Amino acid sequence: AVRASRRAGPARGRRRRAVDEAYWSGGRSFEYWSHAACILPVEEWPHFAFRRRAYRARPHWNHDLPDGAYAKVIDQLRAEGPLDGDLGRRPVPPLPAVLRAAELRRRERALMYGEVVCTERRGWKRVYDLAERAIPAAVLHDDLDxxxxxxxxxxxxxxxxxxxxxxxxxxxxxxxxxxxxxxxxxxxxxxxxxxxxxxxx
Known part of the structure; x- marks a missing residue:
């Protein structure tokens, strides 16, 4: 199994593209909390069911979400497809920093819970998608105790x-x-x- 830090180090240009392609192409990997935020083989998705359950058991993470905010993240991804850290189409004027941070917290919580997954980075930005769409059906489960x-x-x-x-x-x-x-x-x-x-x- 290949396991690597999410950061590609000093790679630039063609070298960086080659590294990114090796990590992300073909739906072979996802990013999740292992030693840190790590790129993991997609076959290991079931092994982290214990961690997803632990995250769900402490839902607030010191940041309460407004009613409906979590569901809004799921609905947006379902309607618009994968979105990156720029939060999809930028509003005009851009969102204030505090609102952008709140929106990213919602996505990060959904990622921790396993409803949302990162299967690509564009530069340093995560690309978020629904796990049900991005993770192969054969391994998309929390069946392991x-x-x-x-x-x-x-x-x-x-x-x-x-x-x-x-x-x-x-x-x-x-x-x-x-x-x-x-x-x-x-x-x-x-x-x-x-x-x-x-x-x-």
Whole structure:
């Protein structure tokens, strides 16, 4: 599985376009909260069901939304198709910064909940679309329980790192130490000792 930071570093021009095409073309990936905001293989969508459920369980995020505001985001994307961080067609005059920030908060919340997904960036701006339209039907589900999500993510982190401490592997997808402990025995990872390391791996 390919996993990368959302930032493409100093790439410019043709190099940047090649990097973006490798990340985004063909509907092979999506951006979501893993170690940070990361580009992930679309096959990993089900593995983050545990995180989407956790986000939905604390709905306000210190920013209450007006009644109907969340539904408006979904309705706009359904009617207009994918929209970027410029919020689609710019009104004249442009929205004040405080209103633009509020609109982006609505989209970011929908992204965290899994109703909206980022499957492309234009420059640094996310392009938002409905998950039901952008994610292949075969993987568009939250069927895995939390334990199975965590087990798979721990296994993938171990495979990607090759060797790592408890902290290294848990931090790969930003899961809690106790979550790691609850599934590592069933993950297929094997404990080892590494010469010079103070902690077991």
């Amino acid at each position: 939390d334990r199975e999500c965590l087990r798979r993510l721990v296994a993938l982190a171990g495979q990607s790192l090759g060797v790592g401490t408890r902290t290294d592997i848990a931090d790969y997808h930003r899961i809690k130490a106790e979550q790691f402990d609850s599934v590592v025995a069933d993950s297929g990872l094997v404990p080892v000792s590494v010469r010079g390391w103070a902690k077991p791996a």
